[in-house]
Amino acid sequence: MMLARFGPFVLLTSAIAPYAIGEPPTAPPPKPASSAGLPEGAVARLGQTRLRHAERPTCVAFAPDGTTFVTGGEDGTVRVWSAATGDMVRMTQKTGYGVSALQYTSSGKQLTVHYTAEHLVRLLDPATLREIGTVACSGTSRFAFSAHGKLLATNDGSGNLVVTEVEQELPKLELTGTDVFAFRPDGKAIAVGNHDGTVAAHLVTGGKRTLHLAGKDRVRGVFYSPDGKRLAVGSRAADGTDTVRIYTDSATLVTEVPEMNVPLAWLTNDRLAVSNGTDAGIYDLAKKAFGGKIRGAAGSVAISPDGSKLVATGSGGLRVRLWDLPSGKQLHAENDRFPAPALMVGTTDGESLFLLSNDAAFLWPVGHQETKACGVLPGPAVAAAVGGSTLLVATAESVVAYSEFDPMKPLAAKPTRAFEKSAQARACAVAPDGRRIAWADSSGAVVLADLTGDERTRLPVVTNSVLALAFSPDGTKLAQFGRDGFLRLWPVNGKGNPADEVWKARVGRGLRATIAFSPDGKLVTAASLAQVPVFSVADGSEVFKTDRHSEEGLAQHVAFSTDSRLLIIGTSGTAGGVEVWDVARHRLARRFSTGYGDISRLCVFPDGNRIASAGAEEAVTVWDLTKGGTDSGSTPGALPKR
Numbered sequence: 001m002m003l004a005r006f007g008p009f010v011l012l013t014s015a016i017a018p019y020a021i022g023e024p025p026t027a028p029p030p031k032p033a034s035s036a037g038l039p040e041g042a043v044a045r046l047g048q049t050r051l052r053h054a055e056r057p058t059c060v061a062f063a064p065d066g067t068t069f070v071t072g073g074e075d076g077t078v079r080v081w082s083a084a085t086g087d088m089v090r091m092t093q094k095t096g097y098g099v100s101a102l103q104y105t106s107s108g109k110q111l112t113v114h115y116t117a118e119h120l121v122r123l124l125d126p127a128t129l130r131e132i133g134t135v136a137c138s139g140t141s142r143f144a145f146s147a148h149g150k151l152l153a154t155n156d157g158s159g160n161l162v163v164t165e166v167e168q169e170l171p172k173l174e175l176t177g178t179d180v181f182a183f184r185p186d187g188k189a190i191a192v193g194n195h196d197g198t199v200a201a202h203l204v205t206g207g208k209r210t211l212h213l214a215g216k217d218r219v220r221g222v223f224y225s226p227d228g229k230r231l232a233v234g235s236r237a238a239d240g241t242d243t244v245r246i247y248t249d250s251a252t253l254v255t256e257v258p259e260m261n262v263p264l265a266w267l268t269n270d271r272l273a274v275s276n277g278t279d280a281g282i283y284d285l286a287k288k289a290f291g292g293k294i295r296g297a298a299g300s301v302a303i304s305p306d307g308s309k310l311v312a313t314g315s316g317g318l319r320v321r322l323w324d325l326p327s328g329k330q331l332h333a334e335n336d337r338f339p340a341p342a343l344m345v346g347t348t349d350g351e352s353l354f355l356l357s358n359d360a361a362f363l364w365p366v367g368h369q370e371t372k373a374c375g376v377l378p379g380p381a382v383a384a385a386v387g388g389s390t391l392l393v394a395t396a397e398s399v400v401a402y403s404e405f406d407p408m409k410p411l412a413a414k415p416t417r418a419f420e421k422s423a424q425a426r427a428c429a430v431a432p433d434g435r436r437i438a439w440a441d442s443s444g445a446v447v448l449a450d451l452t453g454d455e456r457t458r459l460p461v462v463t464n465s466v467l468a469l470a471f472s473p474d475g476t477k478l479a480q481f482g483r484d485g486f487l488r489l490w491p492v493n494g495k496g497n498p499a500d501e502v503w504k505a506r507v508g509r510g511l512r513a514t515i516a517f518s519p520d521g522k523l524v525t526a527a528s529l530a531q532v533p534v535f536s537v538a539d540g541s542e543v544f545k546t547d548r549h550s551e552e553g554l555a556q557h558v559a560f561s562t563d564s565r566l567l568i569i570g571t572s573g574t575a576g577g578v579e580v581w582d583v584a585r586h587r588l589a590r591r592f593s594t595g596y597g598d599i600s601r602l603c604v605f606p607d608g609n610r611i612a613s614a615g616a617e618e619a620v621t622v623w624d625l626t627k628g629g630t631d632s633g634s635t636p637g638a639l640p641k642r
Helices: none
Strands: 010-012 042-046 057-062 068-073 077-082 088-093 099-105 110-115 120-124 131-136 141-145 151-155 161-165 170-175 180-183 189-193 199-203 209-213 218-224 230-236 242-248 253-258 262-268 271-275 279-284 289-295 301-303 309-312 321-324 329-331 343-346 352-357 360-365 372-376 383-387 390-394 399-402 417-419 427-430 436-440 446-450 456-458 466-471 477-482 486-491 503-506 514-517 523-527 533-536 542-545 555-560 566-571 577-582 587-593 599-604 610-615 620-624
Touching (some): 057 301, 099 141, 141 180, 151 180, 218 262, 279 309, 466 514, 523 566
Antiparallel strands (some): 042 620, 057 068, 068 077, 077 088, 141 151, 189 199, 199 209, 218 230, 321 329, 383 390, 427 436, 599 610, 610 620
């Protein structure tokens, strides 16, 4: 099968060189899980990390035996998955590159991989993912191997197709005016299609044209049946109508498959896998009906050789989705509940974690695999904060408050108060005593209010988008960070004019940010870019800046330990890092890694010994701050004594 984002064709290169052993992928895989299935330093995890890439998955192909499938992603990884369990079987990674194409060749004995910006195709042993050779190319376009792996067709992106005998580096055929192409199963002919609707078949040796189809619809894909006697042609008309037409080798139209435009693969001479970019399934030519169809199968799609399963990379996110095709049931999807918690609060005893996710509240007994539902919000949470016994939640409709909040108890059926004229708030904060609140609306205006909402103060608009807000531990100041890249401190205790900033400091512009005060009230920090500066609350002077680099991932979330001795940073990137910094020594003390992409939310438990992280892997992980997690790539120091 030839499966990728462009149906049976994939992005690659044009000129060919003979086999040569290339450099193997350079980066080691993320740290392996322990025997308990957890990364080093983790004590518990809510959910699984099945079918996840650290960055967007881009391509997929089923192994010939159908028991496994392989995916490639922007994180530079090639991952092999068990179709039965959803668990990752093996992985290899090349950092700094994304995987743009995957294809099994030579009856499944070889896996071909193309990485973005490389001028070669890497040949891997499917059983080990060890590199066994390369095929050099130049330019970037599409490629397809013949079934026996002896021929390679590449397109330079300008409609110029070259078919090359790989072993001898001999060009066999050159054609112009081609968009998509596919070898006949015997490798003796190749079918080509173009955006002007023309479809033709040529013998590889000599180039004689054996088939010509004139049309007006843009051709999206072509694919031969196993016996080579039928050709499936997918196209899209100018009015958006999608059709896959089946022709005999004598150009006779056999049948049409409506609402589909890419033939993915033939399972038999009468069963064809097709897609249209959002839906995919198997069409039975004899019955003139679908034998299974999945709606929402977007991105690169592959179907198992027996037609029982369908896998798709999707059009966004990190998750690869797998379905049982006959029933339409999605498989291994039990951990989709916590893709991006808006809030996490650890209980005082350290045994449970309160979470807000989408429009619902949950309580997770740490170490268990199930959560307890404990309330429903008026709408999906955009932002949330806790201070004292007040829970503040910003939804699209309004900012709402829950008084007498206790993470161990269910939420009230309705909020205590919904604040008028608070729609479209993007950030919110609660003072430590729970009596004063703040939110920022879509215009960049920050509103200060008491819990009743009767007394309100509007801060001057200094940026068109406020990304984060936080009260100081004594409740006398409010920190604000916006898209203008400045961290600002405002007086809110009534003794100073709210129109006058206490100070402002440049941090750097980012797309998201968080603010954290040290519990002793002496320091404040904001995370937005790679480096995280720490400022004195008293005068705004920079105390220190974490010695980080952009390749280590942007800082997504920050928090201080309960004793103010540690600065904890959640980072982006393929490793899913949680960094623990010794504030007094200004150095990295410990690093944890999920191995699955961005960390977008952190929580420090009240006992100060545990933290929780959530992010791209759609799971919540609890880490022990007192042990594990060191990284051989750096020289972390010991954590400071309490």
